[in-house]
Amino acid sequence: MRIRIVGAGAMGRGIAQWAAVGGHTVELCDVRTEAVTAGVDFVRSMLERAVHKGRMSAEDSAAALERLVPLDDPWAPGPEVELVVEAVREDLDTKAEVFGKLEQALPESAVFATNTSSLSVTRIAASLRDPGRLAGLHFFNPVPLMKIVEVVPGAATRPGIPPVLTALVESCGHRAVTVADTPGFLVNHAGRGLVTEALALLEESVADPAGIDRIARDVLGLRMGPFELMDLTGLDVTAAVIDSIWQGFRHEARLRPSFLTPNRVTAGLHGRKTGQGWFAYGPDAPAPAPEPPVTGDAGRPVFVAGEEGDALRGELT
Template structure:
């Protein structure tokens, strides 16, 4: 059993790891190259633990008990008795290689060496060591005491015993752990690319602006933050660096490609909340949020539903729709309005496409083909008059919501296909680390496996880009009518 935990690096991550370890009953030795940093970290841990105890979130006396188990070391040899050492120093490979090489000559051969790296290869870090079976990643999320997920990263030489012991330790720390492959971005940072990068692609195509896309994904998709608000929160420079690293690490897979806009924002110093401006403005520069268009009094629309099916029920039963042919209403899956007009021989000036994906949330997106802008606006007014929140976007295969959800699901399926993690762990990781309303595989299941595949196929055909090639995991299950969770054999 692991009892003594060494933590090297006393920044926010290292201090957070030390706090949860001490609070869980472990003996903790904290080390930083700057002695004052270790003392500051201990003082901050003491303050946080005392606050938790005052709020009743820790039993009486628990904060003092935890602090009594927390020691500060002045040099590496003082970690000789540790059962595990968790490194949380600067994200530079040379620094980590040097540290692990020194540690190997200090700790017992049975001790585990773990890195909290969020981006570097664990195998590369282990390259400095002779006993590589005991080396793994233990990637916590910030703030450590609050975030429940830990990614346990298995490098090619990591032993099963090491993984089992580290998972048990994470459980003692009160964390949920997922075991993931040693790949660029591991699980969460890799899977998170789909949400933001597809939003950037949609904005780059002038389908909708950042504010509109954020509203669609927040109100229609149920995400806590829209993709652009999320980038502003994390920092556009940080997000760009992660995206660039993962893109290069996956040999420039087009699924993971960002847009020139991403680099442009970073180059302009518009980094998000920390600079007061990003995709949105903050502080004194922030413009007041524009109110939603005021709905008209409910009115009937002379229109016909083309290709009616059960998806129309939330709309057709809640609005005044008089039979007529002033407008054609369509609900494409993956297609843009131009494609469906051409396929069905419809007049693009009279045809309006509705995304019904979030109709049960009373949220709709409408678009039209070239020349149909006034028709789209009129249909949007009609829907708003009956209580729907409506966004109007330019013509796009998959609208906004279908497109981003399908890309999230497709990348999740690819992670399952390539063995980075299993479907249930992929879902759990994204809900715990990114607060997704549904995990990626759950999204495929909720949309419908066949429908998700249909959206990806339509995007692939419309754009001709391998960015939208369906994952084989998704394709096989769609063709066979199976659940997105169906195991390979």
Template sequence: MENGKHVMVIGGGTMGQGIALVCVLSGYRTTVVDLPAAIPRIRTGVERFLADRVKKGKFSAADVQNVMGLIAIEEDLSAAASADWIIEAIAENFDAKKKLFSDLEKAMKTEATICTNTSSLSVTAMAAGMRNPGCVLGLHFFNPPAVMPLVEIVRTCWTDEATAAKAFEFVQSIRKFPVLVKDTPGFIVNRIARSFAVESLKIVTEGIAAPEQVDRIMRLGGNFKMGPFELMDMVGIDVNFAVTRSIYRAFFEEPRFRPQILQQDLVNAGRLGRKTGRGIYSYETGGKK
């Protein structure tokens, strides 16, 4: 099962864990790196993921052993010395990422690639000032990485064809679908999907239709799998609002991306969606509307 290549994932939150598992399942020896305090939580997370697969009959005991043999959880960056792919999935803090990249640059192999899973920061700004900025690109996974099939490969002005092609093959090798996009705010998906949420919020604000009507219209009239408001409640009103604001600012207040006051009101009210039991809709403890 092992393919001889080594992946290092930095940050063991939901995204980092998911990305690491996706890599392991495709035969990559994978090291997850996080602070000492986070390590027991990551171990539990991986074990729970595997137990769930076994329960669903998708994994045998041998598969579990195989995965456990390929994955390591560590506290320092020493794995950088042998990693072919370094994937950063720490919190969205520009300075922290920049510092991390400069530490990695000293420790990594020259032919390795640093990939950031950022969804809202400039990959270009992260790469700028490095000895070889061409070794940095974006690899934007979607949540949850184990399920979502898409990965956006984000190229900066330094990314050459060979690096992009190598990243394309890497994404295919972990059984995901790659798309190539220039480093621009929101890349493809978060940028174009703004309209689905924000135009719907504007329609509701203007009293043209109620949220449940808009959801029904988009599902039954347009064949969307979920209406915009159901989706916003699932993702989190705060998350959606933060992405909208960040893209709006990044495009220098282009009116197409202008956020809606209704989003801000919901966030101010603590109505953040399913996770707080109430967002656009109210949810009972079972999670049902």
């Protein structure tokens, strides 16, 4: 399959690596030519790392890079393009403009997919002459490692498109889950509790970001705390998702966005990609403070309520 990926940021280049390794020809493009160059260099470095660690042969790495085609013009004619994956910023008008231009440039047979993490797929598709050709295909960062992909049919998506996207995802070694076109879909809706509550704890000065992350890792068993996760994803992206889900659920109180995020986004404190987020990154960043080992004897209180409380209390003691 020939796939055009529009947007060469963190998500776009990750999708490009995943698809090229999966055997597909990938056109990587962006309105910023420097982003395309950086994206290709990034994919090359990731493949070289995979070879160095013995996860891929040098021949397979070279073949994947051969299938990665940098494209200067996102709106260039592409008669052989079968699928477009859009991975631009999380803004409805921007995405609608991108697909409007692609609709002019590419054949009617090309399937359109948006990597939106929270916007309505139906609303994005509504701007097209043929809204039935578009569905959501939501990857998670880092794409090569995060194995789940949400396939999101909009209200007008043709029935044959989700199975095609599912087959593509699974043929490249990931797991496809078809979900409804609701705010945040499945994973981001479920995950709002962690980030929203972490920000609420910080608002109330319960603990600092490092302390909250440590609790999440040690007590919840997560590989990464919520503030580390926001820095990896990008606070600009996370804040947009939080706002979108809150608005989509008609300002549900439990999903209220934090007042901490807008100013940090405006200040460019987006995380790893800007060198400074909740934590500092880069060669000049201070090393993380040493953490004492978790001994398991902290004697944390556990409160049990409900009719089955006695049985559950017995299991916990």
